[in-house]
Amino acid sequence: xxxxxxxxxxxxxxxxxxxxxxxxxxxxxxxxxxxxxxxxxxxxxxxxxxxxxxxxxxxxxxxxxxxxxxxxxxxxxxxxxxxxxxxxxxxxxxxxxxxxxxxxxxxxxxxxxxxxxxxxxxxxxxxxxxxxxxxxxxxxxxxxxxxxxxxxxxxxxxxxxxxxxxxxxxxxxxxxxxxxxxxxxxxxxxxxxxxxxxxxxxxxxxxxxxxxxxxxxxxxxxxxxxxxxxxxxxxxxxxxxxxxxxxxxxxxxxxxxxxxxxxxxxxxxxxxxxxxxxxxxxxxxxxxxxxxxxxxxxxxxxxxxxxxxxxxxxxxxxxxxxxxxxxxxxxxxxxxxxxxxxxxxxxxxxxxxxxxxxxxxxxxxx
Numbered sequence: 001x002x003x004x005x006x007x008x009x010x011x012x013x014x015x016x017x018x019x020x021x022x023x024x025x026x027x028x029x030x031x032x033x034x035x036x037x038x039x040x041x042x043x044x045x046x047x048x049x050x051x052x053x054x055x056x057x058x059x060x061x062x063x064x065x066x067x068x069x070x071x072x073x074x075x076x077x078x079x080x081x082x083x084x085x086x087x088x089x090x091x092x093x094x095x096x097x098x099x100x101x102x103x104x105x106x107x108x109x110x111x112x113x114x115x116x117x118x119x120x121x122x123x124x125x126x127x128x129x130x131x132x133x134x135x136x137x138x139x140x141x142x143x144x145x146x147x148x149x150x151x152x153x154x155x156x157x158x159x160x161x162x163x164x165x166x167x168x169x170x171x172x173x174x175x176x177x178x179x180x181x182x183x184x185x186x187x188x189x190x191x192x193x194x195x196x197x198x199x200x201x202x203x204x205x206x207x208x209x210x211x212x213x214x215x216x217x218x219x220x221x222x223x224x225x226x227x228x229x230x231x232x233x234x235x236x237x238x239x240x241x242x243x244x245x246x247x248x249x250x251x252x253x254x255x256x257x258x259x260x261x262x263x264x265x266x267x268x269x270x271x272x273x274x275x276x277x278x279x280x281x282x283x284x285x286x287x288x289x290x291x292x293x294x295x296x297x298x299x300x301x302x303x304x305x306x307x308x309x310x311x312x313x314x315x316x317x318x319x320x321x322x323x324x325x326x327x328x329x330x331x332x333x334x335x336x337x338x339x340x341x342x343x344x345x346x347x348x349x350x351x352x353x354x355x356x357x358x359x360x361x362x363x364x365x366x
Contacts, residue, residue, distance in 0.1 A: 002366075003131030004347055005116050006124070008053045010045050014347055018056065019115040020133050022067075028141045029067035030081060032366045033150040034341075035129035036060035037350050038158050038186065040284060044124060045351075048286050055122040056114050059085050060158035061129025062150040063366075065141060072138045080150065081141040082157045082324075083134065084316040087111075087126040090139050101310045111135075129154070130344065132366055142316050144324040151341055151363050152334035155186065156323050158311075159361060160334070163190025163259065165312020165319060166282045167198060171255055175199030180237050180272050181221070183259035184212040186337060186361040187282060189219045191257045193333055196220030197326075204237050204253065206268075209357055219333060234271030241274075252277060261285040270298050270306060278305040337361045 001018040023029050035058045043049040044057060065079045075081060088095050088103035095103050113128065113135040114121040128134045144153055163186070167173050179200050181191045184207040195203045196219070204223040205216035213224040223240050230236040238252050252274035258266045261283030269279040270293060298304055312319075326332040339359035342350055350362040 001132050002344060003114075003128070004057045004344060005054045005121060006044055006051070006057050010047070012045060012057060012347060014345055015116070017117050018121070018131060020131075020135055021113055021115075023069040023135055025069040025071035026138050027069045027135055028065055028072055028075060028138050029133055029135050030061075030063045030083065030141060031066045031133055032061045032063040032129050032131060034062055034154040035364045035366055036155045036157075036159060036186070037347070037354065037362045037364060039354070040125070040158070042351060042354060043284070049284075050287070051124055052110055052122050054116045054119060055124045056116070056128035056131050056134075057124050058130030058364075059125035059127040060154055061127060061134065061366075062144075062154035062157065063134075066133065069138065074138050075141050075143050079143045080146045080148075080153070081143055082153055082320050083127050083129060083136055084140045084142055084157060084314070084320070085125040085127050086311060086314060086316060087137045087140050098315055099313070100315060101313055127157075130347070130364065130366070140316075142320040144321055145328060147328050148324045149335070151365075152327070152338060153324065154363060155334060155337055155361055156320050159186035159337070160190045160323060161312040161314045161316070161319055162282065163187040163192075163312065164194035164323065165314045166257055166280050166309045167191050167194035169313035169315070169319070170307065170309040171257075171278065171280055173198040173200055173255055176201050177254040178202040178204075178241065178274075179255040179257065180204040180206060180253045180269070181257045181259060182206045182265050182269055183283060184209070184216045185259065185357075188257070188259040189215065189337060189360060191259060191282065192216060192219040192221050197331065202241065202253070204240060206233055206237070211358065215336075215360060218336060233268045237272040254278070255280065257282055259283045261289075263289050263291050266291060267293055270304065273304050276303045278307060281306065281308050338363050341365055
């Protein structure tokens with residue numbers, strides 16, 4: 001079986017020497033049709049995300065159910081599914097309350113579903129979408145309409161839900177509020193379109209690549225700030241909005257979504273907030289990253305807040321079908337996220353394109 005295996009030292013082996021085991025009672029085997037290439041996959045290669053090797057890469061995929069375990073009732077053979085990386089237990093208080101990303105059992109799982117050249121191989125993010133067939137827990141296989149092309153549907157499983165969920169699930173942005181989105185990549189674009197759906201009246205996109213302005217506007221941005229052309233990104237955002245009328249309250253946005261994982265950008269996200277505003281840390285930084293900001297002027301007296309967000313605070317079995325349905329209604333853009341579709345054999349070329357920062361999302365034809 002074909003797949004892409006991280007074997008250490010930044011090496012991704014595009015191999016035909018993979019074997020997959022039989023599904024256990026609560027597991028599902030999915031024939032992966034398409035998989036998005038996310039920056040988290042690159043972070044595995046460069047060591048930002050540490051993971052046991054060898055591991056079968058990929059975590060943003062969609063495909064067709066091929067086998068089901070003896071206890072599986074949620075999907076049937078032939079169903080089209082998007083794969084969730086949240087392998088939550090479904091039984092704990094967090095799951096029962098509708099917060100699967102808070103499930104302690106969904107963190108740090110190292111499923112060994114494969115053999116690579118005869119050696120045990122792990123599933124990255126419990127998903128392993130860079131393989132012709134992947135084995136996941138049934139709760140991770142979320143059925144969607146067959147009307148949604150799998151080349152677009154695959155993106156729902158990470159980039160789309162991470163960006164949209166940060167707005168709709170974590171922040172719960174209200175109509176008429178204002179927001180800034182830092183980073184106009186796959187995640188940032190979905191934060192932008194979620195803000196459009198929520199009815200935000202000003203949506204300010206920020207990036208260092210000026211060529212992304214048109215794409216940001218297509219997804220719903222009302223303004224664009226080229227961070228390379230301004231002395232202070234936070235002040236440039238404030239300058240786009242009405243002044244609050246006081247030297248002590250210079251105005252700003254109600255919400256700021258940091259989608260790059262760069263600590264300095266998160267400081268800008270805090271700096272562009274109006275009183276009572278909140279910044280949401282969405283991008284994944286290096287494990288050793290820290291944030292040092294003055295407490296006075298950022299939090300105390302002015303009711304600003306900083307919150308984290310894992311995987312868009314997703315409720316996959318609610319959110320994925322909803323996003324797919326909104327796509328069929330023309331309210332959510334998915335096809336427009338796909339910059340290129342290339343065969344799995346051209347993975348290294350895709351990585352090179354991603355490093356330029358000029359593409360939204362690359363998709364592999366598995």
